[in-house]
Amino acid sequence: MAVYKGFDIAADPEHAGYFEAAGRGELVVQRCAECGLLRGQIGAACPFCTCLDWTWEPVAGTGAIYSYQVVARAVNAAFADWVPYPVVLVELDEQRGVPWRGGREDEAVSLRKIANLVARDDPSRPEDEANVAIGLRVRVCFAKLGDGLALPQFRLADEPPEHDPWRAAERNR
């Protein structure tokens, strides 16, 4: 059993390969066997063509913070010693901005992962909340779970930001 913060991870057929790849130090996404498009959310069919078959494909594990949050109050007791902790929506570098159904409504699909922004040198600890901002470049890292599995996380990369970084002004810290 792979346990992380009191949760039993990888108990799901769609996700098993994802955590196994992470255990090998790879971030993978599903590639559709029919249309060949990648998808960032893990699922059982291709939202572009409905094909049911896919393969896991390694990606570079690099991207930029597309949105973020800082959880100040732990809803789950497992995170009580982490608050305040940043959570990031990472846009991966592969396959950005594919128009949805021809782009009729200006909708576009990218590969995005939810993860914690963790410390550069320790994937078991959160990054300082002051260091999270939209537009910063990040790189995948992995928190070991046991049983050869790992949980993908992201840390700040030693690269210039993708655009002017943005974080909310805070009157009340």
Added chain:
Amino acid sequence: MGGLKDKYCIVGVGETAYVRGSGRSTRSMGVEAVRAAMADAGLDATDVDGMLCYQVGDSTLSQTIATDLGIRLNFYTDTYGGGSSTETIIGLAMGAIEAGMCSTVAVFRSMNGYSSLRMGGRPAPSGPGPARLVGDALDTTPYGVSSPAQRFQFTFARHMQTYGTTNEQLAAVKVAHAKHASNNPRAYYRKRVTVDDVLDSRWIVKPACHLLDCCIETDNATCVIVTSADRARDLRQRPAYIMSVTGRANKPYQDPLAHYQCDPITRQAGYYGGRIAFRNAGVEPADVQLTGCYDAFTFTPVLLFEGYGFCAEGEGGDYVSGGTIELGGARPSNTSGGQLCEGYTHGMNLVIENVRQLRHQADDSCPGWREGEHTYDHAEGGCRQVRDVELAMNMGWGTPAVSSALIMRR
């Protein structure tokens, strides 16, 4: 295919008190709310033959509520869901009647939202050992993302980054709803607040949710009764005619959090559902005089107003902070105080309020409210009736990617 404009009505509304620590079962509260709505409509147990409820495994089923009240049902079903469910199952009630399955449907929600299941809390252990995560939970829970504030926050933050929406603008929503609640004797929180009160309250999730940006949690049951316009003519109250309804319209990528794959993530699903709601009602946003927005957070009305076209995308912050949504403003919203102040019902109290407003019988402190006589003095502790309101809209929120709507007229 058009809608069923003006063919169905809400003829009765009822609720329990909004409390914390009810000490009651959802069964006890549910029967009280349904009974209150029947009494409001002038219906007895032989008149109601349909029942619908929504819940998230935290309530009592229709069959039990009906049995307790001596109602013999020709139709019932219990749906799974929280926010955005109210309008959805009002639409299902219309469909059930239209299909000839029944004639009058009680739609209820009973929940101990404070003292029992709280949104986003740790899942109940299914047995000894670690909680087993499957499906969507594997993409979120290990990262400390489980509560609604956490699940919606990427949309909120990106909206602030893209459009410059500020915490001060968001606080204006709480200020307006608290102003309204101060004129609602039923509201759980009746104290007015200032923008500073909101900004000085402690953070729950940054950058958009201080404590006072979040809705309250309460224990309560609520009910509305839906029947045909023909049947409504004989009943006690002036009907609220349903001009159109939508149920859980989605964005291209929907649930649970797949919608973050698809830009613009700042867009609310009302962008899609609004087309159906306004087309079937034959009205435009400009015709709407009163709104009720699912106010899980101060941010959710901002996105609903944009999605349904009450303002342009990105202008929701200006819309909510310019006085429009306050009693006395051009288009008041959440005149009961909503879920930020009155009580947390997964949206049904917002529909109940609009029904009362359309009757011109908002139960405020005006001595003649039962006869529709109001002072229209919206000072603290005074009147909350919107003068001469004829057309009202409810906008429900499930997530950024899910929305329902209900347009009603007097």
